[in-house]
Amino acid sequence: MTDRYSRQTLFQPIGETGQQRISQKHVLILGCGALGSANAENLVRAGVGKLTLIDRDYVEVSNLQRQQLFTTSDANEQLPKVVAAKARLQEINPGTEIEGHVMDATSMSLEPLIKKADLAIDATDNFDIRFILNDVCQKLGVPWIYGSCVGSTGMSYTVLPDEGPCLQCLLDTVPVTGATCDSVGIISPAVQMVVAHQSAEALKLLVEDKEALRAKLVTFDLWRNHYQTIGVGRAKNESCPSCGESAVYPYLTYEAQTKTEVLCGRNTVQIRPNRKVSLEELSGRLERIAPVKSNSFLLSMEYDSCRLVFFHDGRALVHGTNSIEKAKNIYYKLIG
Incomplete structure (x- = not known):
């Protein structure tokens, strides 16, 4: 050697x-x-x-x-x-x-x-x-x-x-x-x-x-x-x-994977994970990063020049980008 x-x-x-x-x-x-x-x-x-x-x-x-x-x-x-x-x-x-x-x-x-x-x-x-x-x-x-x-x-x-x-x-x-x-x-x-x-x-x-x-x-x-x-x-x-x-x-399998799509004409990417999320638990974590707004149906926040909206069924909308790569990057930084 x-x-x-x-x-x-x-x-x-x-x-x-x-x-x-x-x-x-x-x-x-x-x-x-x-x-x-x-x-x-x-x-x-x-x-x-x-x-x-x-x-x-x-x-x-x-x-x-x-x-x-x-x-x-x-x-x-x-x-x-x-x-x-x-x-x-x-x-x-x-x-x-x-x-x-x-x-x-x-x-x-x-x-x-x-x-x-x-x-x-x-x-x-x-x-x-x-x-x-x-x-x-x-x-x-x-x-x-x-x-x-x-x-x-x-x-x-x-x-x-x-x-x-x-x-x-x-x-x-x-x-x-x-x-x-x-x-x-x-x-x-x-x-x-x-x-x-x-x-x-x-x-x-x-x-x-x-x-x-x-x-x-x-x-x-x-x-x-x-x-x-x-x-x-x-x-x-x-x-x-x-x-x-x-x-x-x-x-x-396709059914178990996180799915993403660009919403036509909205400058928004939708992310659909294979699991639901607790909005109450998620809100507690996200409030450490930026102000969070919520109601009985969803919560939203501003992050990295985008506005994110999370729903009970796990879906998230990332407004302000048509880039799936950017949207997923932001999503995983916040969700883990």
Whole structure:
């Protein structure tokens, strides 16, 4: 091996054999924000053979506090995150092949890409896409590493198809909040803690040391000095539609996906998620971001030059744009 990886190969669980395996593996990272950019840098520096990056967004100044691959010039130029990340990563290690996709991830676009990967890392910002990722990976038998963080908290779990609970199983057991970075903020150390767990698990999988994998869900709150690992083996549900004995992968069907459409002549995008929302709970979260108006039927707010209206059935209207991409970006920032 070259001197580039000399300190890594001195680490006995990796060694020369493990380094060779890392160099032959292909990792897909879904999302190039805080978690995605940091995981990507860790894996490129570790010498991963190929990295596929997927993200639909561009760099903004507010990203720079925690998204370590990007610079002020990237934000000024509004470069797509995938483009900016790929350029920086190739400077860090020209030996890694990097494939970038500036796109909105869907079941149709993800499946052919994950099919080529040895591992997927979740670095997205919403559960709609996570559920699709979960179903695709279960269907193809590809391991993936869940990660999320907001405020000073975070969690991570390694999902091994056919061997343990999937994301759907976990969420039937472990509650999650709807908080987002835009509603309650985030500190960079929380990002780095989740990344440390994700990248370490990734290296274990890449060198094929499955016995070293952490079988538990890890959660923490750095500000309140809480750290917990939770055994979730019993959460695996044999009747789970995503990973059970008769799995049907529900989030890959059209009916289960979030649907969007531009409303003719109204400069408005309608978003129809696959679930209902509690307007009372949503109002409490959104009031931290901007003033909210509500009545018995809907609530509305102004955000990022657009006016958003939310209904009991889950629908949202994003007034002030005909861009589905912009509307979805705003929606997920607020809803999570």
